[in-house]
Amino acid sequence: MLAAVFNEFRNSIKSPDTEEKLDLILYRPAGFLMAKISSYTFITPTMLSISGLISGFVASFYYFYPHRESALFLGGFYFILYGIFDSADGQLASISNQSTKLGLILDGICDSLVTIAIYASCAWPFLIGHGPLFGVLVAIGLYLHSCQCAILDFYHREYLFFGYGKVDNDTYWNPSVDDGLKIVENSKPGIEKIMNSLRVSWIKKQQFLTSRSDSTRSLMRQRLLGGTREEKDVFMKTYRDNNLWLLPYWRLVGVNAHTALLIFFMALGRFDLYVLAFDIIILNLVVLAVGYLQRKSDLKLFSDLEIEY
Numbered sequence: 484m485l486a487a488v489f490n491e492f493r494n495s496i497k498s499p500d501t502e503e504k505l506d507l508i509l510y511r512p513a514g515f516l517m518a519k520i521s522s523y524t525f526i527t528p529t530m531l532s533i534s535g536l537i538s539g540f541v542a543s544f545y546y547f548y549p550h551r552e553s554a555l556f557l558g559g560f561y562f563i564l565y566g567i568f569d570s571a572d573g574q575l576a577s578i579s580n581q582s583t584k585l586g587l588i589l590d591g592i593c594d595s596l597v598t599i600a601i602y603a604s605c606a607w608p609f610l611i612g613h614g615p616l617f618g619v620l621v622a623i624g625l626y627l628h629s630c631q632c633a634i635l636d637f638y639h640r641e642y643l644f645f646g647y648g649k650v651d652n653d654t655y656w657n658p659s660v661d662d663g664l665k666i667v668e669n670s671k672p673g674i675e676k677i678m679n680s681l682r683v684s685w686i687k688k689q690q691f692l693t694s695r696s697d698s699t700r701s702l703m704r705q706r707l708l709g710g711t712r713e714e715k716d717v718f719m720k721t722y723r724d725n726n727l728w729l730l731p732y733w734r735l736v737g738v739n740a741h742t743a744l745l746i747f748f749m750a751l752g753r754f755d756l757y758v759l760a761f762d763i764i765i766l767n768l769v770v771l772a773v774g775y776l777q778r779k780s781d782l783k784l785f786s787d788l789e790i791e792y
Contacts, residue, residue: 491519495574498647500727501639505739506570509563514570521575528576532593535568539597543604549752550608559746565597566742592681594738598628601745605754617755624762630688631736631766637689638726638733638777645703646723648715656704659697660686692770694778699785699792706788718788725784732773736766 492515496502502511521531538561545558572590606621643655650656658666663683670676690697707718734740741761748757785792 488519491515491578495577497573497639497643497649500646500723500730501642503734503737503739505743510566510570511574513567514574517567517571518575518578521571522579526575528572528579529589531568531572531575532589535565535572536593536596538562538568539565539593540600543597543600546601546604546749547607549605549749549754555750558749562601562742562746566738569594589678591685592678594632595629595681599625602628605745605749606758609755613755620755620763621758624758627767628741628762629685630692631762631770632738632741633685633688634692634770634774635733635737636685637693638730641695641700642722642726642730645707646719646726648707648719650708657689657700658686660690661697692774694774695781696792699790702790703788706790721787722784725780725787729773729777729780732769732776735769735773740766 492512495515495518496507496511499507517531542558542561542565545554545561548554569590602621602625606618609617609621637657640655640657643649644657660683663679663686667676667679667683670679707715710718744757744761745754748754782792
């Protein structure tokens, strides 16, 4: 019984290589428990995504009062609860076979809305003291925060697609900007079209930040999908060998790093320092440094795979 539950938990995560330690220790186990209970009810992955959105908004409400210790505690609690819901919706989709591209997009939109709400509430007390100029600084930090998370998401998805062969329905394929625009054009009017339109801006950030061209990635895709089983295994192993060591460095600019830093600096009452030191300076230097290492690693990867670039 326990072995079956453990196997189900293991299958509910995307891959051990793309999971952060905090995810494996906290978010994934708690999210799996929530998803497992939900699977016996009428609750859907979308409902969990919306519940996470509400938790994030509640966290932002408490962060309006940074001088109250109880508010800071509750803000941190609901921020972490949001992360558990954010994990649970995908795990429920996995164990109940309800995973869809639209669900992934909705998950990303909820993340963006929560981030905006958290930044707005954390910045409000400083706006009163420092004026509109600080608002401009926060807007820049928020945009750069989004870029940092976008590039991590890009390389995680690349790893799942090329390194683990998760190619079914192109769930983890990183589309080009042109592909994204075609998806918008072919979307049904209403919420689907709006969600896909919002995703295009995310894709544009990724395409700007990555050194991998669409043509090279298309060649890699053809090689992976067109080879024999043995050739595919060799391709995936080669990809993992060249990219696994870089993932922990990319995760330094991911959601968990931002969440931990924000909670810490809010406890110190220095959201302003967090925005300036990390969102605007330090984490962007990390992106530049890891991006340089990624380009060097990619040159070796393309050479090993005999792919033109």
